[in-house]
Amino acid sequence: MQKLQPVRGTHDLLPETARRHLHVIESGRGLAERFGYQPIDTPIFEFTDVFQRTLGETSDVVTKEMYRFTDKGGDDVTLRPEGTAGVVRAVLSNGLLQDAPLKFFYAGPMFRYERPQKGRLRQFHQIGVELIGVARPEGDVEVIALGAEILKTLGVGGQVTLHLNTLGDAESRAAYRKALVAYLDGRKGELSPDSLTRLALNPMRILDSKDAGDKQVVADAPRIGDFLTPAAAAFFASVRSGLESLDLTYTVDDRLVRGLDYYCHTAFEFVTDALGAQGTVLAGGRYDGLVETMGGPPTAGVGWAAGIERLAMLLAAPPSAPRPVAVIPVGDAEEALAFGLAHRLRLEGIAVDIGFGGSMKARMKRAGRVNARVAVLLGETERARGVATVRDMDTGQQSEVPLDALARHLAVFR
RNA sequence: GUGGCUAUAGCUCAGUUGGUUAGAGCACCAGAUUGUGGAUCUGGGGGUCGAGGGUUCAAGUCCCUCUAGCCACCCCA
Numbered sequence: 001m002q003k004l005q006p007v008r009g010t011h012d013l014l015p016e017t018a019r020r021h022l023h024v025i026e027s028g029r030g031l032a033e034r035f036g037y038q039p040i041d042t043p044i045f046e047f048t049d050v051f052q053r054t055l056g057e058t059s060d061v062v063t064k065e066m067y068r069f070t071d072k073g074g075d076d077v078t079l080r081p082e083g084t085a086g087v088v089r090a091v092l093s094n095g096l097l098q099d100a101p102l103k104f105f106y107a108g109p110m111f112r113y114e115r116p117q118k119g120r121l122r123q124f125h126q127i128g129v130e131l132i133g134v135a136r137p138e139g140d141v142e143v144i145a146l147g148a149e150i151l152k153t154l155g156v157g158g159q160v161t162l163h164l165n166t167l168g169d170a171e172s173r174a175a176y177r178k179a180l181v182a183y184l185d186g187r188k189g190e191l192s193p194d195s196l197t198r199l200a201l202n203p204m205r206i207l208d209s210k211d212a213g214d215k216q217v218v219a220d221a222p223r224i225g226d227f228l229t230p231a232a233a234a235f236f237a238s239v240r241s242g243l244e245s246l247d248l249t250y251t252v253d254d255r256l257v258r259g260l261d262y263y264c265h266t267a268f269e270f271v272t273d274a275l276g277a278q279g280t281v282l283a284g285g286r287y288d289g290l291v292e293t294m295g296g297p298p299t300a301g302v303g304w305a306a307g308i309e310r311l312a313m314l315l316a317a318p319p320s321a322p323r324p325v326a327v328i329p330v331g332d333a334e335e336a337l338a339f340g341l342a343h344r345l346r347l348e349g350i351a352v353d354i355g356f357g358g359s360m361k362a363r364m365k366r367a368g369r370v371n372a373r374v375a376v377l378l379g380e381t382e383r384a385r386g387v388a389t390v391r392d393m394d395t396g397q398q399s400e401v402p403l404d405a406l407a408r409h410l411a412v413f414r
Numbered sequence: 415g416u417g418g419c420u421a422u423a424g425c426u427c428a429g430u431u432g433g434u435u436a437g438a439g440c441a442c443c444a445g446a447u448u449g450u451g452g453a454u455c456u457g458g459g460g461g462u463c464g465a466g467g468g469u470u471c472a473a474g475u476c477c478c479u480c481u482a483g484c485c486a487c488c489c490c491a
Contacts, residue, residue: 005464005482060489064415082491110491115415117485126491194488210487269491280491307491330449360449368451379449393451 009114009122015321020312021125023319025107028127028150028306032105035146037129040104042086044111048078054085054262054293065112067122079111083128083305084287085294091132092296100133100299107308119278119310128284128305132291135300137235140266140286141242143302147282148248150306151270156314160270160281162248165256166236167204167264167285168228176227177203187217207255223254232265239266262290266302275310282306324351325410326367326393330360330379338378341388341403348407349414367393373413376406 006012013021029039048068055062067079080086083106096102107127114120129146131139144162151157167173181203184191191199192211199206207218228236243250250268258267267285275281284304291299325345329338342354353370355363360377367375377389377398387400390409401409 008482065489112490114489115487116483120490124491128491205489277486278490283491305491310491326451328450359444361447361451362443364451366451372451375451377450381449389450391450396450396452398450 007122009116011121011123016318017312019321020315020318021308023315024154024308024311025127027153028107029105031150031153032129032146035103035142035149037103037105037131037146040087040090040106041108042083042090042106043080044109045077045079046086046089048076050085050089050294051078051081054088054290055081056262061112065114067111067113081112082110083108083126084130084290084301084303087130088132088290088294088296088301092291092294097133097291097296097299101139102130102132104130104132106130117278118276119307119313121309125308126305127308128303130301130303132301133299134302135288137238137242137266139300139302140239141246143284143304144243144268145246145248147270147284147304147306151282151311154311154314155316156272156281156311159272159274159314161272162250163253163256163269163271164240164243164250165253165267166224166228166232166239167258167267168224168232169235169264172224172228172232173264176222176224179222179227180204183221184217190214190217204257207257218255225254235265258285262287262293264288268304270306272314274314278310280307281310281314321371322351323371323373323413324353325413326363326370326372326375327352327354328360328363328367328375328377330377330382333380334378334383337383341376341378341406345407345410348411350407350410351413374410376410 033039048066051066052062061081066081069077071077087104087106091097091102105127106129107125109123109125111123113122116122127150129143131143148157148162151160168176181199184199184203184206188196188199190213191206192209192214195206195209195211195214198209206214207221209215209218225233240250240252256267256269263285265286265288269280269283271279272281273279282304283306284302286300286302288298288300290301291297327338327342327345329335339354342352345352353367353372355366358366364375372393374393375391377391379389382388382400385400386404387402388406389398390401390406391398
């Protein structure tokens with residue numbers, strides 16, 4: 001029989017890790033709401049078409065990374081590889097565009113059939129935001145500012161730098177692409193095999209190739225900045241000055257491109273060098289064509305997604321677990337009394353741990369292990385006198401407290 | 415999908431050119447302390463050595479296949 005193990009690339013989130021994840025999610029959601037972003041949850045699977053249409057037929061995500069299957073009813077469905085497509089679909093399904101601009105925050109699992117690696121899993125988790133219906137550059141600035149604030153709150157701001165680029169509008173992009181292909185064609189002989197296929201499929205991707213030879217070729221390549229239409233250039237300038245006015249520092253990175261087809265104008269990434277090759281921690285951009293691609297009216301949009309696993313790894317220390325009160329019956333005769341008392345304390349809002357069975361010594365040991373603040377001991381003598389012995393687990397000091405005063409006495413630990 | 419490295423107790427790891435009952439530290443359980451955790455001491459439980467096949471008198475150790483992990487490419491959060 002095969003060893004019991006989770007599916008490749010999936011992971012159990014044991015309590016310490018789970019707490020890190022929750023901390024990331026709750027920090028994100030709290031700040032997002034402060035910025036006016038509402039929580040939204042969409043299904044973790046959709047009709048395959050939702051992703052296929054929006055991500056583009058040729059993207060890697062669609063061609064080789066989708067968890068796609070036919071369900072018992074014959075529907076072609078796919079586990080979501082990213083969050084934006086589902087949110088946009090929900091906006092259209094529910095006719096929400098009449099309330100635009102829309103601001104949403106989401107968190108949840110995503111699925112991509114990839115080879116696992118550090119910071120890369122088949123089931124991973126993201127938080128993300130979408131701002132739909134805002135064509136102005138202030139939208140980009142708000143969304144980036146929210147991301148930066150979340151990273152700062154999580155204490156990872158110092159390990160991360162913001163990279164920024166523009167992909168221009170359709171016109172800019174077409175002109176640039178033409179010039180880029182012409183240039184690269186002339187230096188075909190120097191490109192890596194990977195980049196030769198990119199040249200045919202997605203030439204912009206050559207810009208961020210890690211191959212040394214490619215990098216040399218790219219160094220002299222034409223730059224998108226020289227091909228921007230006046231409108232696209234003005235848009236990018238506004239985003240930059242907006243960031244500067246909020247004291248958000250960034251570096252412009254010519255070679256920052258996007259794998260997904262629906263991006264235009266602003267592209268940005270918060271990157272760290274603390275995570276090996278998967279240094280991107282939060283990334284996004286503007287996707288003005290997406291809603292239309294899905295069958296809605298022309299609608300602007302900007303957003304980002306951040307990898308919870310990657311952020312959780314960067315957290316210096318996991319948020320500490322709450323310290324409970326341990327209720328400990330000394331013998332079987334006090335078991336019922338202790339259980340009832342524990343319940344009443346919980347109803348008063350006090351965190352209570354109660355072990356089930358075992359000697360008093362074993363229960364004290366457990367109290368130590370769960371880092372209890374105090375132990376409430378109930379034995380024969382206490383029962384006879386209607387009191388409990390309260391032991392401070394840090395100092396070892398003990399005192400007797402009448403049972404009916406216990407909740408009040410322990411209220412400081414709420 | 416491609417390449418490299420790896421897999422021995424819950425965790426981190428020893429295991430000598432193949433040699434007989436596979437070890438340590440930490441963790442866990444119990445006792446020393448018949449109503450008291452964290453320190454110390456003593457004892458105990460826990461391994462089909464990732465799975466399957468092969469070579470051999472003999473395999474944790476050598477060979478093959480598979481699975482999984484790690485690292486990088488591809489790509490991405």
